[in-house]
Amino acid sequence: MGKFEVLDHPLIQHKLTIIRKKDCGTREFRQVVDEIATLMAYEVSRDMPLEDVEIETPMGKTVKKRLAGKKVVVVPILRAGLGMVEGILNLIPAAKVGHIGMYRDEETLQPHEYFVKMPGDLGDRDMFIVDPMLATGGSAIMAVDALKKRGAKSIKFVCLVAAPEGVKALREAHPDIDIFAASLDDHLNEDGYIVPGLGDAGDRLFGTK
């Protein structure tokens, strides 16, 4: 079973409170989402494989560690996941980026996939799916399906705010993946929004409402 972890570092909690506030504007929202994504990338990358390398310091030769070079692919679920990409690339600049376009039907809450573009050889890579919101879990489940269908084996899902309903659904559908959230919130309302949540993440990031 993959793990579910809430990354509740004080800096992450503080920054999440800033973007939850309804008077946080687009510019600040975007900036702080970026900062939280960088902090989360630090935690999420903890188990990246290392290998030995011989180097020479001014004092002589020694064997030390470096990243083994297993390539990371950051996969934002459009649109809102885009807001987390740069923050992760700050720490893992060599990562590739694959995109999954998806929107949730406002009536049925069912996800619809409209775009997928991935690098090759997904089987050899660590995939970090990013989306600020894990609500019913429908979008996340479909995104993991899309990656597995293309050969991905190592998948992590990284979100800012998760609803218990979404965590349960995603773990049941894909028990093998790891899920990381900055917060586990209370519940979903009747419209499928996370409470207290932060509203519509895509609209808040891009100023579309």
Ligand SMILES: O=P(O)(O)OC[C@H]1O[C@H](OP(=O)(O)OP(=O)(O)O)[C@H](O)[C@@H]1O
């Ligand atoms: O867990 P779920 O119930 O599937 O809901 C979560 C999804 O809803 C939001 O996207 P939305 O459909 O609003 O698209 P957008 O990012 O383009 O605004 C959010 O960014 C997730 O992708």
Ligand SMILES: O=c1cc[nH]c(=O)[nH]1
């Ligand atoms: O609360 C929610 C739920 C789904 N999508 C969002 O952007 N916010």
Ligand SMILES: [Mg+2]
């Ligand atoms: Mg949206």
